[in-house]
Amino acid sequence: MSKKKIMVVDDEENLSELVKAILEREGFDVIIANSGIECLEKLKTVQPDLILMDIMMPIMSGRETTEKIRTNSKTKNLKVAFLTVARFSEVGMDSLKKMNVADYITKPFDNNDLVKRVKRLVG
Amino acid sequence: MENVKLPDFVSNILKNMWVSCSEKAAKALSEMINKKVEISSTSLKLMRINEVPKLLNPEDATTTIIFTQLIDPIKGVIILSTPLKNILKMADIFLHKRLGFFKDLRDENLPVIKEFASILTGYYITTLNELLEIKYRYSAPFLYVNPYRAIEKFGLGSVYKEKIYVLTFKVSFKITEEEIKKDVVLLFGEDSIKQLLEKISKKIKFDIE
Numbered sequence: 001m002s003k004k005k006i007m008v009v010d011d012e013e014n015l016s017e018l019v020k021a022i023l024e025r026e027g028f029d030v031i032i033a034n035s036g037i038e039c040l041e042k043l044k045t046v047q048p049d050l051i052l053m054d055i056m057m058p059i060m061s062g063r064e065t066t067e068k069i070r071t072n073s074k075t076k077n078l079k080v081a082f083l084t085v086a087r088f089s090e091v092g093m094d095s096l097k098k099m100n101v102a103d104y105i106t107k108p109f110d111n112n113d114l115v116k117r118v119k120r121l122v123g
Numbered sequence: 124m125e126n127v128k129l130p131d132f133v134s135n136i137l138k139n140m141w142v143s144c145s146e147k148a149a150k151a152l153s154e155m156i157n158k159k160v161e162i163s164s165t166s167l168k169l170m171r172i173n174e175v176p177k178l179l180n181p182e183d184a185t186t187t188i189i190f191t192q193l194i195d196p197i198k199g200v201i202i203l204s205t206p207l208k209n210i211l212k213m214a215d216i217f218l219h220k221r222l223g224f225f226k227d228l229r230d231e232n233l234p235v236i237k238e239f240a241s242i243l244t245g246y247y248i249t250t251l252n253e254l255l256e257i258k259y260r261y262s263a264p265f266l267y268v269n270p271y272r273a274i275e276k277f278g279l280g281s282v283y284k285e286k287i288y289v290l291t292f293k294v295s296f297k298i299t300e301e302e303i304k305k306d307v308v309l310l311f312g313e314d315s316i317k318q319l320l321e322k323i324s325k326k327i328k329f330d331i332e
Contacts, residue, residue: 012219056217061234085217086238087151091252091259092245 003029004122007048009039009065010083011057015107019052019083019114026115028122036060040068043075049122052105055084066099081105081121083114129169129290136323138167140254141292141309148246148307149296155242156216156298163295163304172279172287176270178308179204187228188273189240192262193248197255197311197318200277201247203240204270205305210236212303222301233266240264247309255322279312290316 006028010016013034020030031046033039036057051069055062062082069075081103088096088104096104102121105114129137145162153160168178180186185207193199211225214232217239218224225232241264248259267273280287292309311319 055238056235058218058231059234061238063238064234085155086242087154088242089147089151089245089249091249092242095241095245 003027004050005029005031005046005048006118006122007031007033007039007042007046007051008083009033009036009051009057009062010054011035012054015054022111022114023118026119028118036062036065036068039065043069043072043078047078049079050102050118051078051080052083052118053080055082055086063096063099066101070099079121081117083107083109129167133320133323134167137290137292137319138165140250140323141165141167141294143254144247144250144309145294145296145307147250148243151246152243152296152298156213158298158300161297161299163297165292165294168291168293169288170291172274172277172282172289172310172312175274175289175291175308175310178291178293179270179273179306180206181270186268186270188267188270189237189264190267190273190277191241191244191248191264192278193251194260194262196257196259197322198279198315199312200279200310201244202273202308202310203243203305204308205303207268209303209305212301213239216301228266228268237264237266240266243307247307254326255319256326257322277310279310288313290319 006023008016008019011034016032023030033042037060053062066080079102082101083105085107103117142165149160149162183206187207187210188202188204190200190202212222214235215222215224217235248261252259274282289310289312293306295306297304
């Protein structure tokens with residue numbers, strides 16, 4: 001059975017590497033993109049089962065990147081979850097729901113909780 | 124309108140509502156940046172809209188305004204106002220740079236600054252929705268570096284041609300550790316003040332004269 005592919009999009013390289021190590025240990029195939037632009041570029045050739053997206057990124061925020069993913073016919077149905085320091089209000093959460101975001105994981109996160117949620121999202 | 128003064132108990136209700144919004148925003152901000160965030164002052168005033176820039180520290184030429192229009196059901200504006208260096212420090216924090224890394228607004232930090240303003244504004248809108256039992260429709264955030272130009276874009280009328288009065292709530296936030304100060308101002312135009320008071324009166328049953 002092929003490994004599930006997870007794309008981690010975060011400008012904080014140390015954090016991306018940490019998430020990669022945690023998820024690879026659980027048998028996932030992890031691809032890193034260090035910006036929204038790199039994410040969109042990689043999505044031209046890769047179809048991940050889940051994208052873990054930071055919101056606070058330079059040049060193109062996670063929100064803008066997700067909006068672009070949703071407007072492209074090839075990527076619009078990809079599963080996106082936010083992995084972010086941002087604490088959203090109810091109104092903020094509503095605006096995320098409109099982008100069809102599958103989950104919202106706040107940093108700092110608990111490693112076991114992260115794995116559990118990723119497994120649920122790609123299961 | 125010049126002589127209008129809100130009854131004290133109405134002022135207190137509105138001020139409490141504003142403080143309640145601000146406390147939630149301060150708590151969320153503190154969790155996001157892992158630093159202590161304090162509310163240093165709050166005020167409520169009725170004034171001409173063209174006096175609003177005075178609330179926004181116009182003598183500092185770097186004052187940066189990010190505002191969100193509250194479109195309906197009760198028209199208003201939520202403004203985040205801060206000297207440029209402070210908003211750049213927030214971008215430094217969110218983008219994991221050393222403080223002072225960003226010297227100006229640029230493509231690299233603008234999305235984060237707008238996202239930050241949008242998150243903060245979300246707390247005010249959520250609390251207003253809950254307290255007034257409404258569901259606000261609102262705009263994306265707009266960024267201006269001149270308060271006098273910004274007020275023309277609030278969507279509350281021709282600010283230098285008409286006598287437009289607004290109810291203003293101002294709160295100042297302080298992140299002492301990083302010497303960051305910023306103000307959030309909520310404005311309601313004349314028509315909106317009445318709507319606002321009607322909503323509140325329904326909740327706590329008082330008569331509007």
